[in-house]
Amino acid sequence: MSLNFDQFNSIVSLFHHQVKLFQDKPYLWKKIDGKYNPLSWKQVREQVDSIAMGLKNIGILKGDRVVILSENRPEWQIADLAIMSIGAISVPAYTTSTTSDYSHIINHSEARCIIISSHSLALKALPAVAESSKCKNVIKIDNDKNNYNEPVNIISWNTLIKENNDDKLIDFEKEVKTQQRKDTACIIYTSGTGGNPKGVMLSHGAMLTNCTGAKELLKNLIKDLKEIRFLSWLPLSHSYEHTLQFFKMGICAQIFYAESIDTLLVNMGEVKPHFMTAVPRFYDSLHTRISQGLKKQSKISQLLFAKTLSLGKKKYLNEPISFSDKIIDKLLDKIVRKKVKKRFGGSLLALVSGGAALNFEVGLYLTALGLPLLQGYGQTETGPVVSANPPSKIKLETVGKPFEGVNVKIAKDGEILVSGDNLMNGYWDDPDATASTMIDGWVHTGDIGEIDAEGYLKITDRKKDIIVSA
Secondary structure, three states: OOOOHHHOOOHHHHHHHHHHHHOOOEEEEEEEOOEEEEEEHHHHHHHHHHHHHHHHHOOOOOOOEEEEEOOOOHHHHHHHHHHHHOOOEEEEEOOOOOHHHHHHHHHHHOOOEEEEOOHHHHHHHHHHHHHOOOOOEEEEOOOOOOOOOOOOEEEEHHHHHHHOOOOOOOOHHHHHHOOOOOOEEEEEEOOOOOOOOOEEEEEHHHHHHHHHHHHHHHHHHHOOOOOOEEEEOOOOOOHHHHHHHHHHHHOOOEEEEOOOHHHHHHHHHHHOOOEEEEOHHHHHHHHHHHHHHHHOOOHHHHHHHHHHHHHHHHHHOOOOOOHHHHHHHHHHHHHHHHHHHHHOOOOOOEEEEOOOOOOHHHHHHHHHOOOOEEEEEEOHHHOOEEEEOOOOOOOOOOOOEEOOOEEEEEOOOOEEEEEEOOOOOOEOOOHHHHHHHEEOOEEEEEEEEEEOOOOOEEEEEEOOOOOOOO
16 A cells, blocks of 8 residues: 555656556456456456557547547546546546536547447437537447448457457557656546536646545555455546546555446445545435435334434534444444444445535434544645545534645635646636636636634635535
8 A cells, every 4th residue: 555646747657556466356347247347457468468559540649639428438448548548638527417518518629539438329429529520530448240320440449459469560658658746647638517517638747746646645544454345336427536547556456437317226235345435415415315215113213213313423523422322323333323334335334425515414414323424625726635534533514624735725705716736727728718717827716615623624615606515
């Protein structure tokens, strides 16, 4: 666990370092025919190199943009690393977007290639690709033999791997050594709540700085683990999950990809993850599901559950607890909290919440049930994480302390300003928006907040009339 993220010049150099150490150990897991199957570090590296070589062969050059349109799966990370391996820039797109959204992203980023996972996504995205003057190549991951009317060149992912698996062709490690931390690694389009989405340019260094902060935050939880399992289901097109995958890489975690939101609880039972990140809406629905499931339980179960909640809340709020209640609480750990944890696989050390404001009551409810919930805060423009609650002292009404390497100050009007190596390189092809957001090395977040006596950040309002949807 002694890996130092600050020693790497790029995400890909971190990846190469880990492959050498962990060769045949399992890394990325995917459900095939009802069972989770792994790809080892070495197998991932082989595919990354083949896809990188394939991209080079279709004419993708350093600095070119390549769109990734896929649900979470091993090929997502493989595509991302392959693009970065040749110094190109990955442009994640949401699977839930519309054809006109894809048009905007492809045209605005002037992407030269798009990697699409499935037939249903191809149907939505190909009309946008066909209209584009620059994007002439489509790499399709699923081998489903479907044909399309659009006049675009479709290459199969498997074919690309087969044709480019001669490892003597190119030494990507040498190529990667020339990359620098300040180089743009990806362009992530922010949900355009006002006008068109803007493309946030994140550097290798911005994301690696965030990884350092995450390692510091979770170090005491992971220090004794023989293996670390993450369940990934928050879209990788979201900057939060996107940066997080490189933290998982750096701590040699195994990444299991959830099949869908509907199978999440089933997948948690199968994978027994130690960590999971989600947006508040997920925790709201978790709260609802647990409460509704309780109605079907016996009266005695309901009583025990109510007692667990009331004692758990008392403990969190530091209210006095009698000696007999302390003993009862210890018993309830075994009778109730253990059972609740088992529903989520039984190994959870922390649930991380970000992307929007967490409902305090929901946070308190889950914490009282023994599910430690760490609320954080960030923006795509800041790498994305600004702050998070440390497991040693959670203050649910706050978004925690600033990450290591991240500076936060409150402007005269109460706006939260952020500086550090986690900041974006600016908005792609939008100098005006960049100039109005980044002023003298500080990102103006548009959020109003305060810092309490213990250094925890609290969001109190939004400066602009934009509500970030959960």
